[in-house]
Structure formats: C-alpha cells, structure tokens
Amino acid sequence: MSRDSNITKIIGKDNLNKLRATKCLLIGAGGIGSELLKDLILMEFGEIHLVDLDTIDLSNLNRQFLFRQRDIKQPKSTTAVKAVQGFNNSKLIPYEGNIMDTTQFPLHWFGEFDIIFNALDNLAARRYVNKMSQFLSIPLLESGTSGFDGYMQPIIPNETECFDCTKKETPKTFPVCTIRSTPSQPIHCIVWAKNFLFAQLFAADINVDSNSENKDWGTTDEDEIKRIKQETNELQELQNIILSGDNSLIPKIIEKIFIHDIEKLLKIENLWKTRTKPIPLNINDIKTDLTDRDLDLSALWSIQDQIQKFSSITSKLMKRMEEEDNHIEFDKDDKDTLEFVSTAANIRSHIFNIPQKSVFDIKQIAGNIIPAIATTNAIIAGLSSLVSLRVLSLLDYAKISKPTDLNMTFTTKASNISQNRYLSNPTLAKPNCNCPVCSKVMRGVMNIPSNIFKELKLKDVINILAAKYNFDTEELSILDTTGQRLLSDFDFDSLDEKTLEEIKVVPGSVILVTDETEDENGMGLKPLELYIEAKDINIGKISDIALPDLKIPLVQMTTPEEQNNESSTFETAVLQTNEVINLDIDDDNEDLKKRKLQEESSNATQNKRSKHEEDDMEIIEEDDIIELD
Amino acid sequence: MSQAVQTGKLSADEIALYDRQIRLWGMAAQANMRSAKVLLINIGSIGTEIAKNIVLSGIGNLCVLDDNVVREEDLGCQFFLEKKDVGKLKVDVCSPKIKDLNPRVNLTVDSDSLANKEETFFKEFDLIVATELNRDQIIEVNKISRKLNIALYVTGSNGLFSYIFVDLIEFVSEEEKLKTGRATIVGEISSNKTIVEVDTRVDDDDPKKIFEMIKTKNTYKPFKEMLQSATLEGKLTKRQTKRVNSILPLTISYLTTIPSSVEELQKNTIATCNKLGLLPSILKEEYIQQFYKQVNVEFAPVAAIIGGAVAQDVINILGKRQSPLNNFIVFDGITLEMPIYEL
Numbered sequence: 001m002s003r004d005s006n007i008t009k010i011i012g013k014d015n016l017n018k019l020r021a022t023k024c025l026l027i028g029a030g031g032i033g034s035e036l037l038k039d040l041i042l043m044e045f046g047e048i049h050l051v052d053l054d055t056i057d058l059s060n061l062n063r064q065f066l067f068r069q070r071d072i073k074q075p076k077s078t079t080a081v082k083a084v085q086g087f088n089n090s091k092l093i094p095y096e097g098n099i100m101d102t103t104q105f106p107l108h109w110f111g112e113f114d115i116i117f118n119a120l121d122n123l124a125a126r127r128y129v130n131k132m133s134q135f136l137s138i139p140l141l142e143s144g145t146s147g148f149d150g151y152m153q154p155i156i157p158n159e160t161e162c163f164d165c166t167k168k169e170t171p172k173t174f175p176v177c178t179i180r181s182t183p184s185q186p187i188h189c190i191v192w193a194k195n196f197l198f199a200q201l202f203a204a205d206i207n208v209d210s211n212s213e214n215k216d217w218g219t220t221d222e223d224e225i226k227r228i229k230q231e232t233n234e235l236q237e238l239q240n241i242i243l244s245g246d247n248s249l250i251p252k253i254i255e256k257i258f259i260h261d262i263e264k265l266l267k268i269e270n271l272w273k274t275r276t277k278p279i280p281l282n283i284n285d286i287k288t289d290l291t292d293r294d295l296d297l298s299a300l301w302s303i304q305d306q307i308q309k310f311s312s313i314t315s316k317l318m319k320r321m322e323e324e325d326n327h328i329e330f331d332k333d334d335k336d337t338l339e340f341v342s343t344a345a346n347i348r349s350h351i352f353n354i355p356q357k358s359v360f361d362i363k364q365i366a367g368n369i370i371p372a373i374a375t376t377n378a379i380i381a382g383l384s385s386l387v388s389l390r391v392l393s394l395l396d397y398a399k400i401s402k403p404t405d406l407n408m409t410f411t412t413k414a415s416n417i418s419q420n421r422y423l424s425n426p427t428l429a430k431p432n433c434n435c436p437v438c439s440k441v442m443r444g445v446m447n448i449p450s451n452i453f454k455e456l457k458l459k460d461v462i463n464i465l466a467a468k469y470n471f472d473t474e475e476l477s478i479l480d481t482t483g484q485r486l487l488s489d490f491d492f493d494s495l496d497e498k499t500l501e502e503i504k505v506v507p508g509s510v511i512l513v514t515d516e517t518e519d520e521n522g523m524g525l526k527p528l529e530l531y532i533e534a535k536d537i538n539i540g541k542i543s544d545i546a547l548p549d550l551k552i553p554l555v556q557m558t559t560p561e562e563q564n565n566e567s568s569t570f571e572t573a574v575l576q577t578n579e580v581i582n583l584d585i586d587d588d589n590e591d592l593k594k595r596k597l598q599e600e601s602s603n604a605t606q607n608k609r610s611k612h613e614e615d616d617m618e619i620i621e622e623d624d625i626i627e628l629d
Numbered sequence: 630m631s632q633a634v635q636t637g638k639l640s641a642d643e644i645a646l647y648d649r650q651i652r653l654w655g656m657a658a659q660a661n662m663r664s665a666k667v668l669l670i671n672i673g674s675i676g677t678e679i680a681k682n683i684v685l686s687g688i689g690n691l692c693v694l695d696d697n698v699v700r701e702e703d704l705g706c707q708f709f710l711e712k713k714d715v716g717k718l719k720v721d722v723c724s725p726k727i728k729d730l731n732p733r734v735n736l737t738v739d740s741d742s743l744a745n746k747e748e749t750f751f752k753e754f755d756l757i758v759a760t761e762l763n764r765d766q767i768i769e770v771n772k773i774s775r776k777l778n779i780a781l782y783v784t785g786s787n788g789l790f791s792y793i794f795v796d797l798i799e800f801v802s803e804e805e806k807l808k809t810g811r812a813t814i815v816g817e818i819s820s821n822k823t824i825v826e827v828d829t830r831v832d833d834d835d836p837k838k839i840f841e842m843i844k845t846k847n848t849y850k851p852f853k854e855m856l857q858s859a860t861l862e863g864k865l866t867k868r869q870t871k872r873v874n875s876i877l878p879l880t881i882s883y884l885t886t887i888p889s890s891v892e893e894l895q896k897n898t899i900a901t902c903n904k905l906g907l908l909p910s911i912l913k914e915e916y917i918q919q920f921y922k923q924v925n926v927e928f929a930p931v932a933a934i935i936g937g938a939v940a941q942d943v944i945n946i947l948g949k950r951q952s953p954l955n956n957f958i959v960f961d962g963i964t965l966e967m968p969i970y971e972l
Binding site: 373385413421 | 641645700702711789833929932937938940941944960964
C-alpha cells in the first residue's frame with residue numbers, strides 16, 4: 001500500500017487530488033501553528049504558506065514540538081519548515097513578517113489562497129485577517145487556546161458569523177484611585193509597581209501625568225486628587241536620584257514611597273472609614289545592604305528580604321540607566337525589572353495588609369502570560385484541519401447544504417463546563433446583522449493607477465465616490481479605519497486639498513465612507529469600506545480608478561442597539577452565565593433554552609458562543625493588558 | 630497505582646522550560662509527572678501523538694512497546710517516519726526522535742511482541758496506554774492492569790471515527806470550583822461517580838471568592854465486563870437517548886465482534902443498540918457504510934485530537950488535577966461531536 005492509502009479511504013482519490021491542488025495560508029508557527037503545519041502536511045495540502053514574525057524562546061519548547069533548545073532565537077517560520085522536511089510532501093513557503101504589514105502582504109497576495117488557517121496569539125491580528133477574509137471572500141478557520149480551554153470556528157464570509165460578530169473583551173482597567181491610594185488586591189499593587197512606579201522612575205520622560213487637567217481620576221475627592229498630583233511631582237525628585245547614580249540615596253527612595261507617601265494617605269480620613277488603614281514601613285527596617293543575593297523565585301520572601309532585594313535591584317538598575325541612555329522598559333524576561341516590580345509590589349502589599357506573591361506569580365500577572373500546553377493545541381489544530389475538509393467540500397458523504405450546517409467547537413470537559421462531553425459542537429450562526437465588520441458595511445477594493453497615486457487628492461476621491469455611488473458630498477464622512485482617524489466630514493475639510501500620500505492613505509489602507517444623509521424614517525445609504533490598492537499601470541487617469549460595482553442599499557442608520565451600546569455588554573454577560581449553567585445541569589433542553597434566549601436577545605447569535613467568547617478574553621495577548629486609565 | 634513518588638524540587642531550568650504549563654497545574658503536579666512511569670503499547674498515529682504530548686510535558690519515564698515495522702502507508706499519518714525508514718522496526722526509528730523532543734525524559738523501547746510479555750514486565754509501570762489492539766488483546770492487558778492495580782487507557786482509530794476506553798479501577802479526584810449559589814452535596818452523582826467530601830477555601834486575593842474543594846470517587850468497569858453489560862438505560866433522558874451518536878453502538882459492536890460484511894456490521898450494531906437500551910432507529914445508514922469502509926484507518930487530524938485528549942487525561946491523573954475521563958468516549962470527525970458515556 002502507498003503513503004496515501006489511508007486518506008484515500010476517507011475522502012476518495014478525486015478529492016485527494018483536489019486537496020493536492022489546494023493552496024492554503026497558515027498564519028502563526030507557534031503552539032497551534034506547529035501542530036497545524038504537521039496535520040496539513042500529513043493531509044497532503046498542495047501548498048502551505050507559513051507566516052510568523054516571532055523567534056523561538058525556551059518557554060515555547062514545552063509545546064511547540066518542531067523546535068529544540070538549539071533553535072532558540074531562530075525565526076519560527078523558517079525553522080518550522082526545516083523541521084518538517086523528513087515527512088513533508090507539500091510545497092512549503094515560509095515568511096518572516098507581520099501579517100498586518102501591507103507592503104510584504106498586500107491584499108492581492110491574500111487573494112491567492114483557497115483557505116486561511118489562523119493560529120495567532122493576539123486580537124489585533126485576528127481582527128485584521130478576519131477583515132481580509134471578508135474583503136476577498138476566503139474561508140477562514142479561526143482558533144485559539146488558553147490553558148485547558150480552546151476553540152475553533154470556521155468563518156465563511158457573508159454566510160456565517162465573522163470574528164467580529166461578537167463583542168470581544170477589552171483589557172481590564174482599574175480606577176486611578178484604587179491603584180494610587182486604596183489598593184485591596186495583589187494585582188492593584190503590581191499595577192502600581194509596574195505602570196506607575198517603575199514607569200516613572202526608569203521609563204518616563206519626566207512628568208507627563210499631572211498636567212492633564214481633565215483626567216478621570218476615578219474619584220471626586222479634591223484632597224485625594226491634589227495628593228496624587230503632588231506625589232507625581234515629587235516622583236520627579238526620585239527620578240533625579242536614580243539619574244544621579246548615587247546609590248547611597250536609595251534609603252531615601254524607600255522612605256519616600258513606603259513611609260512618607262503612606263503617612264500622607266493616612267491623613268485623608270475619608271479613605272479609611274470603611275477600609276483597613278495601611279501601616280507604613282518602620283524607618284529602622286530600611287538598611288543599606290546592596291549585596292545581590294539569589295533567592296527562590298517561586299517562594300514568598302520575608303519583608304526584610306523584600307526591602308533588601310528592592311535596594312540591591314534599584315542599585316543595579318541605577319547603574320544600567322547610565323549605560324542604557326536613561327531609559328529602561330519593563331520586560332517580564334528582564335530579571336532586574338521583574339524583581340524591582342515584584343519587590344515594590346510586595347512591600348506595598350505588606351503595608352496595605354494584602355497577601356504577597358512570588359516573583360514567579362508576579363511574572364505571569366505583570367507580563368500577562370497565558371498558560372499554554374501541547375495537548376489543547378494539538379486538539380484544536382486537529383479540529384481545525386479536520387473541518388477544512390467539509391469547508392472545502394471534500395467529504396462527499398457529509399456534504400453541507402448550507403455553510404451554517406458546519407460546526408464550530410470548544411472544549412467543555414477540560415474547561416469544566418460539562419462532564420458528559422469532551423467538546424461542544426454547535427453549528428455556525430448567521431452573520432450578526434449589527435456586526436461592524438461583516439454586516440454594517442459594504443466592502444470592496446479601490447484600484448488606483450500607480451502613476452496618479454502621487455497627485456491624487458482626497459477631494460478627487462470624494463468626487464469620484466459621489467459620482468459612482470450617488471453620495472451627497474456635503475454629507476460625506478471619510479475615516480481611515482487602520483489608524484482610526486477622521487479624514488473628512490461636513491465640518492472638517494482641511495485635508496480635502498491634500499494628496500492621499502500626504503495624509504498617509506497608502507496602498508493597504510482601509511477607508512470607511514459614510515453618507516450621513518438620513519430620510520424621515522432614519523434610513524440612509526449603507527457605509528462603504530474600501531481597501532486601497534495601487535494598480536500596476538503607468539498611464540492612467542483619474543477616470544481609470546476602478547471602484548467596485550456595488551448597489552448600495554438603504555439601511556436604518558441609527559438603531560436602538562447602537563444607542564444602548566453600554567448596556568449590551570451587561571446583557572451579554574448575563575447570557576453567558578445562563579448558558580454555562582444550562583450546559584451543566586440540563587444538557588437535554590439546551591437547544592430549547594437556546595432558542596428562548598435568542599428570542600429574548602436582540603443579538604440572536606451571542607449566547608451560542610458563551611464559552612468561546614470567554615476564551616477570547618483570555619487569549620488577548622497585548623503588552624499592556626493592565627492599564628491605568 | 631504504585632505510588633513510589635519521590636517528589637524532589639524542580640530545578641530552575643525545569644521551571645523555565647515548563648513555565649507555561651506550571652502556571653496551569655503547579656509545581657507539585659509537574660514534580661509528580663517527573664517520577665511517573667508510563668508504558669505505551671504500539672506507536673501508530675495516535676501513539677505518536679500521545680508520545681509527543683507526554684514527553685513534551687515532562688513525563689519522567691516512558692517505555693514504548695511495538696514489534697511492527699514501518700510500512701509505506703504509515704508515512705501518510707505518522708510524522709516521526711520518513712520514506713527511508715520503510716522496512717525498519719518502528720521503535721528503532723521513533724526512539725531518537727522521541728528523545729530529541731525532550732532529552733530529560735528517560736525513554737526505553739522494546740520490540741518484543743505483546744503476546745510474549747509476562748505479568749512481571751508490567752509491574753514497574755504506573756500507567757498503561759494501549760493503542761491499536763483487538764478485543765482479546767485489550768481483555769488480556771486489562772486483566773493484568775487490574776491485577777497489578779495499574780491505570781489503563783485504550784484507544785483506537787477508525788478513519789474519521791475514534792474511541793477511548795478508560796479503566797482507572799477506582800480513582801479519587803480533587804477539584805476546585807468557584808462556589809455558586811447552591812453548595813455541592815456529598816453523595817452519588819451518576820452511576821460511576823460519587824462525591825465523597827466537600828471542603829471550602831477562601832481565595833487569598835479576594836475574600837469574596839469562595840472555592841469548593843470537591844473529592845469525587847470514580848469507579849470503573851473492566852473492558853470485558855463493559856462489553857457484556859454496557860447499557861445506557863436509566864442514565865440518559867429520553868431526549869438524550871434519541872440523540873446518541875451512531876458511532877457509539879458501531880464502535881461497541883465492532884469491538885465485540887469483527888464482522889465480515891457491512892450487512893453483518895449492521896445486524897450486530899442493531900443488536901448492540903438493543904443491549905445499550907437505544908432504538909436502532911438512531912443508526913444512520915451513511916455512518917454504517919463509512920464506519921465499515923474506514924475501520925482501522927489512521928488519519929492525522931483525528932490522531933491529534935484523540936492523542937491530545939488521552940495525553941491530557943494521563944497528565945491530569947498523574948498530577949492529580951481535574952476529574953478523569955469515565956469511561957467510554959467516542960469521536961465523530963464529521964460533526965466534531967465527542968460525547969463521554971458511563972458504560
């Protein structure tokens with residue numbers, strides 16, 4: 001028997017040949033990406049183009065099975081392709097780069113693929129690829145994992161829900177006053193140490209914070225706001241100590257932030273009516289021992305050890321400031337910065353009677369580390385590659401009559417949602433009619449001859465758009481959706497005379513065009529989103545600009561849901577809870593309840609995906625998930 | 630399970646390497662895994678995935694037993710194998726590749742036939758994962774695992790369809806769960822599970838959060854007994870009974886008797902439905918045809934899913950986290966359904 005005898009029994013010879021002629025794009029060569037690459041090769045996809053911008057790190061090796069200790073610091077995409085040569089039969093093309101880089105990966109490049117597999121680790125890139133798949137109507141298999149939890153969702157443009165049809169959780173934020181004056185959890189002290197203290201001492205260009213008068217302080221207590229502002233000014237003095245390089249002044253820093261500042265806080269009596277009062281450090285506890293000692297990073301240290309470590313690490317960072325141009329950024333893998341933040345947070349926790357955390361634990365919180373394991377990645381990648389057969393219509397005995405017959409999946413047993421099924425497999429939902437990406441706009445590509453790109457003014461664009469689609473130029477607004485900038489509207493026309501190049505609208509930019517005219521029923525033309533491309537012809541005129549042939553329909557311009565955006569978040573949360581309970585105790589009536597919930601909800605698709613969304617919340621891997629304000 | 634567990638501390642190197650998973654299951658579980666001894670019987674498509682996953686995760690000792698040689702058709706579903714390996718012993722080809730995945734793991738291979746193995750061979754293991762075995766082999770291995778009190782996972786692949794059988798004999802799992810309005814009560818929760826103890830713990834960081842620490846006793850049946858007496862009667866609601874996936878009776882029927890034709894498979898499976906307390910009308914014609922066509926076929930994506938699920942459960946029980954699978958799981962690669970039945 002031959003290499004392909006197994007798969008032939010499953011999909012048949014003809015479909016295997018189709019698979020061998022299929023060209024796919026795999027974005028990400030990390031946890032899910034390594035697994036997907038292996039699966040797609042064994043399935044004999046004809047061409048696999050693999051994109052990743054990252055290099056290999058030691059902490060990847062527990063799950064990214066194509067990489068070894070010797071590969072650390074090497075690019076993931078090219079290393080992965082080398083690693084699979086032994087069992088590979090496909091044409092493999094690796095790219096080192098960011099998928100959102102429009103120079104390296106313009107829209108027409110995406111257009112070459114029959115199917116896209118997302119194996120990404122951040123929300124921005126997921127959204128971007130989703131948009132590309134929508135522009136070009138290419139099926140997208142979206143996936144993600146976080147620890148034991150994982151999901152996989154096929155997205156068929158115009159037919160099923162897209163990635164942005166459900167609301168994604170944004171980074172968690174805390175009010176300024178909780179962080180600066182009244183912490184009650186370890187995370188408050190960690191945010192204070194990282195985003196405030198460390199940033200002010202080592203990474204700030206001196207005092208940007210207190211100037212903003214309209215800042216939302218999270219409190220209306222005038223005394224407290226005054227105190228916060230004053231404290232910020234005083235921090236400038238501390239930064240001067242750091243810059244002086246004189247490490248005999250370190251006790252002064254400790255005294256200021258862990259004694260004087262706390263004493264000032266205690267004077268604001270309002271704050272302590274219902275809270276436990278903080279206890280400042282004792283001046284006798286502050287010693288000037290700067291020896292660098294090795295302590296167990298996974299243990300909890302005594303307060304004396306914390307203070308000693310804080311002093312020695314501050315001394316070390318002072319020295320580094322001179323060498324590093326007076327600027328050090330927090331990096332979870334930079335041991336000095338991590339230990340500074342850990343000790344500062346723990347000393348503050350001690351003062352506020354909050355439990356302390358080990359350096360190991362603080363690394364996860366401050367560095368926003370998402371736990372990741374080989375097994376969940378293998379399962380999710382397996383599901384993603386498997387469902388591609390039905391998406392590409394290669395299973396003759398399991399043909400779908402419509403794309404919403406396809407299944408998405410998420411883990412339920414490992415995620416503790418259900419004890420009687422390992423996976424949940426709901427069929428796909430239709431696009432959410434309020435989705436800003438796939439339903440609220442029309443979409444197309446605007447092809448501009450490259451020779452006239454340079455001279456083309458925004459005004460010219462407005463005119464040809466108005467001519468083509470019957471827009472009212474007086475009511476037209478144009479937004480650069482990539483940078484979220486307003487370019488033109490009825491009372492802002494100062495950019496109209498500038499060229500596209502001057503206002504940084506370049507090939508790869510996406511603009512949103514809206515005619516704000518509404519009739520008496522609140523109806524208006526559906527907004528139009530255009531992807532800007534340069535067409536490779538050199539003798540073109542403005543009239544050669546190619547706009548998509550679209551009939552733009554009338555739609556309701558302002559909907560009640562939009563006005564109530566705030567409360568819908570709450571509604572979603574309630575729905576999610578409902579369904580989690582539902583899955584657990586009453587498997588049986590799930591569909592019935594689902595339907596009932598759908599009737600109650602204006603957004604008929606949301607509840608189906610409760611867990612899925614919860615996962616997304618966790619897979620957002622941004623540098624600064626914890627923000628001050 | 631033999632619990633000669635020497636849980637020494639993890640080194641700084643190990644903590645750095647296993648960072649992303651220690652954050653999930655903790656240092657103690659990671660240390661437990663390092664002292665575990667696992668036997669893997671047969672390294673086919675699912676076996677390869679299991680070996681990869683548990684070796685990456687830092688299992689201490691793995692022994693692979695397989696007397697097969699590499700065939701041409703294995704190349705399409707097993708990523709350790711290359712064209713030049715055809716004709717060689719599988720364990721010899723896979724051994725250096727498994728080692729390379731994680732040099733810390735103590736790996737041994739054995740190309741002896743399973744039939745030659747005496748009871749004493751199995752004694753040293755904490756856990757056995759057996760793949761690609763027929764009924765009689767499973768019954769034989771299960772007899773030994775029961776006698777020596779060793780945890781057993783059995784799994785096999787039929788193209789787009791697959792199954793997992795688990796026999797942990799008796800296993801008490803400890804789980805932590807955020808306390809909701811209704812407190813968890815001690816007592817029987819299903820035919821194979823009883824909650825034996827519930828403690829509460831207040832969260833270190835947030836005193837408003839209360840966790841329940843729940844001890845659940847899982848009981849299991851030997852494979853032979855399950856084939857003879859398996860039933861879903863009284864375990865599912867009427868509605869659930871109607872929605873049971875065809876793959877369950879098909880798999881049980883095939884494991885009981887290998888049919889010589891698709892008609893015989895159909896006949897046997899209808900009998901299995903009756904034994905299980907299911908209406909034969911749940912059987913889908915297309916599934917009977919495809920199951921028969923795809924029997925024993927290996928397929929990479931399915932192996933990845935099943936291999937991932939088995940390895941995850943192995944890691945869980947060695948680390949004593951989360952409740953284990955109990956006791957029969959089927960996977961349908963068309964609808965991606967993966968129900969867990971207590972048989």
